[in-house]
């Protein structure tokens with residue numbers, strides 16, 4: 675089950691001293707288990723030296739199998755806080771919310787013992803929700819798990835989004851997002867997202883992507899280098915290299 679991932683970095687497009695490590699897996703099963711093992715290793719490392727570990731998770735359609743595999747990892751989950759990288763402006767009871775995805779796929783098996791912080795809750799308006807998130811966010815996070823859209827967005831940071839400059843310059847870990855007009859946000863234009871400042875609290879970062887189209891987008895982003903056009907590049911700012919797990 676949770677054996678060694680031994681990921682093989684072999685992306686010919688990767689420059690020396692790259693701000694990311696490319697882990698290529700032969701199929702979705704290998705990708706799932708290797709990603710889960712790598713994330714569990716970060717949690718285990720923190721649990722050995724800190725009273726609690728903290729895990730930040732994304733939504734989307736891609737990461738569910740990884741969350742289900744991770745939920746089976748033999749960790750002291752009672753000492754793990756699970757929070758979200760971003761959330762659509764939906765209540766946790768909505769099946770389209772990222773909270774729902776995390777509850778259904780991670781908060782089960784061994785990980786049922788963890789403590790979950792949702793970004794939205796009944797009776798809280800957007801400002802209150804963001805303030806609440808920021809009150810909890812200024813602390814070390816063991817790992818942040820990110821996804822990427824084919825438009826190059828990550829978290830809820832969309833290319834061409836109205837207030838992108840303000841969001842990128844924010845010193846707050848979380849901000850309210852209005853992504854109206856960004857097709858990648860689909861019908862959920864109101865969101866809450868981690869900012870680059872918030873991501874800086876994460877000691878490790880994982881980007882979980884599948885398929886040739888996303889690999890090409892990632893390469894295009896790296897070649898272009900404009901983080902406003904390709905917000906996924908924001909995951910590579912600072913000292914921490916981004917671990918990219920990819921499979922066809």
Ligand SMILES: O=C(O)[C@H](O)[C@@H](O)[C@H](O)[C@H](O)COP(=O)(O)O
Nearest residue numbers: 732733734735736821822828829
């Ligand atoms: O709530 C969200 O929409 C996300 O957290 C978002 O950043 C997601 O990770 C990407 O959109 C990739 O989504 P897919 O895995 O569905 O391609």
